[in-house]
Amino acid sequence: MPRGGGFRGGGFRGGGFRGGGFRGGPAGFRMGSVRTSGRPFGRTGATRIDSRSPRGPYSHTMYRPRRHYYRPWWWYHRPWYYRWWYSPWWAGRYYRPWYYSPMYIGGGIIFLIVMALILLPAFGVAILFPFSDADVDGSVNYRSTETLYFNEFWYEYENIEAGNDITYTVESSIDDCINFAIWDHSFENFPLKNLHDTEVGSIPLPSNYYEYRWMFLRPDSIINFDFNASGQIDFFIANGYDLYLWNQGGSPTFELSIDDTNGDSGFLVIDTAADYYVVWYNPPDGDPSVDVDFTVDFTIANVVDFTAADYYVNNTDFVTGTFNVNRSGNWYFFIYFDPMNSEAESTTIRFDVTYDTGITSIDRWLEVSPILIIVAVIVVILIIAAIIARKGQKKLKSKAPPKPAAPTEPSTPTAPSTPTITTKKAPPSIHKCVRCGAAHSPDAQFCPNCGGKIQGRQLGTPSVTTPAMSKTCSYCGSKLLEKDKFCKWCGTKIEQ
Numbered sequence: 001m002p003r004g005g006g007f008r009g010g011g012f013r014g015g016g017f018r019g020g021g022f023r024g025g026p027a028g029f030r031m032g033s034v035r036t037s038g039r040p041f042g043r044t045g046a047t048r049i050d051s052r053s054p055r056g057p058y059s060h061t062m063y064r065p066r067r068h069y070y071r072p073w074w075w076y077h078r079p080w081y082y083r084w085w086y087s088p089w090w091a092g093r094y095y096r097p098w099y100y101s102p103m104y105i106g107g108g109i110i111f112l113i114v115m116a117l118i119l120l121p122a123f124g125v126a127i128l129f130p131f132s133d134a135d136v137d138g139s140v141n142y143r144s145t146e147t148l149y150f151n152e153f154w155y156e157y158e159n160i161e162a163g164n165d166i167t168y169t170v171e172s173s174i175d176d177c178i179n180f181a182i183w184d185h186s187f188e189n190f191p192l193k194n195l196h197d198t199e200v201g202s203i204p205l206p207s208n209y210y211e212y213r214w215m216f217l218r219p220d221s222i223i224n225f226d227f228n229a230s231g232q233i234d235f236f237i238a239n240g241y242d243l244y245l246w247n248q249g250g251s252p253t254f255e256l257s258i259d260d261t262n263g264d265s266g267f268l269v270i271d272t273a274a275d276y277y278v279v280w281y282n283p284p285d286g287d288p289s290v291d292v293d294f295t296v297d298f299t300i301a302n303v304v305d306f307t308a309a310d311y312y313v314n315n316t317d318f319v320t321g322t323f324n325v326n327r328s329g330n331w332y333f334f335i336y337f338d339p340m341n342s343e344a345e346s347t348t349i350r351f352d353v354t355y356d357t358g359i360t361s362i363d364r365w366l367e368v369s370p371i372l373i374i375v376a377v378i379v380v381i382l383i384i385a386a387i388i389a390r391k392g393q394k395k396l397k398s399k400a401p402p403k404p405a406a407p408t409e410p411s412t413p414t415a416p417s418t419p420t421i422t423t424k425k426a427p428p429s430i431h432k433c434v435r436c437g438a439a440h441s442p443d444a445q446f447c448p449n450c451g452g453k454i455q456g457r458q459l460g461t462p463s464v465t466t467p468a469m470s471k472t473c474s475y476c477g478s479k480l481l482e483k484d485k486f487c488k489w490c491g492t493k494i495e496q
Helices: 102-127 240-247 361-399
Strands: 017-022 041-043 047-050 139-149 152-160 165-172 178-183 192-206 209-217 222-239 256-269 274-282 289-304 311-316 318-324 329-337 346-356
Touching (some): 139 152, 152 346, 165 178, 165 329, 192 209, 209 289, 222 240, 240 274, 274 289, 311 318, 329 346
Parallel strands (some): 041 152
Antiparallel strands (some): 017 209, 047 139, 152 329, 165 318, 165 346, 178 329, 209 274, 222 274
């Protein structure tokens, strides 16, 4: 497998990035936010393009050559899109394929809704896979222009069969700031490593002038420093935000600070990911010029190791080529803006990566066909069972004995018809208890209000009492109403 080289130029620009200037003057320090752990932030979602050939009567071009007619004017036939009934609001433009017309779009939406409501519940999610937006020939292209900030990466992936190719072209607007890799694992699976970068030098510091060396560091990194100055200077280590405030005349809190010193040595352990600046400053009330000899050693922890990938290129701004896949599975491409490659805040990347997956639409159908066959067999079995059950019901209905006819009374000679006289029915009589005057039904034997017998003498009080809110009498089992105080059939008292 081809592999890319390591970091160009001996690593990290030789002792971190350099800079300096007069305090209070213009200066740009990288202050973008990153995770405190230093873990790179990933993004995805580029334009996914397949290489289907255009369908329909017309191509996708914006111009369609007109046909020239060499016939008499009475033989001339205008094209269909010049007819009086034609309107692009419903028929679309003549130079666009027919399936772009609003009429077909509206009909297609209705058709899709009907399909979703009827077929999808029957076939389940198994039918969705063959209708993915992958190319019928298995070719997928990712193409986009994006903005990457430092310590951020872009990725896309696709399932590829062994023996197929990944064709790529990637470029960056900032020189030598991105790392590019192709691998069959996600970004979180890249191993981490520790690096050392040391710079030894001598710098002159005029009055009110500062000089710095800086590096992007993650937690557990260490800055070791040792310096000697020919006069009194201030020394501090700060992140980009604090250095910006200090340069504007503020009084921020530094990670480490030593004022009015001729030299010192020590170290600083990093616990939060950020850009860290090692600064020497000659204040205005100091010597007109001070020379500083220094040694700065950066122990850089938890650096992403791209050498584990099957193909990688570090510190680049343009890469192109073809990579042959030797293992089937999901293959990723990564574009990482390494904060140790450039001091820029962001870069614009443009990429065009094509996956030849080797999985055609026929292969996708063959993979899902067993599930569809099982679903189809179950549906057929259910239909057959329903038909058999229906036929069985019809047979039982046909074998059932006929119902006996109702007996007919012998006919009697009818008397001569006489005129019928209609009379009004008398209103139903109201039955009242002779003791309490409460109304009762005609067939009641006891008054439901006082319990007295309707006819004859009143019976003695029974020894059984029906509990309140009972539905039936405890003595005779008759049904009771909520307002009843005594059972209307046996006179048993009901507790209130």
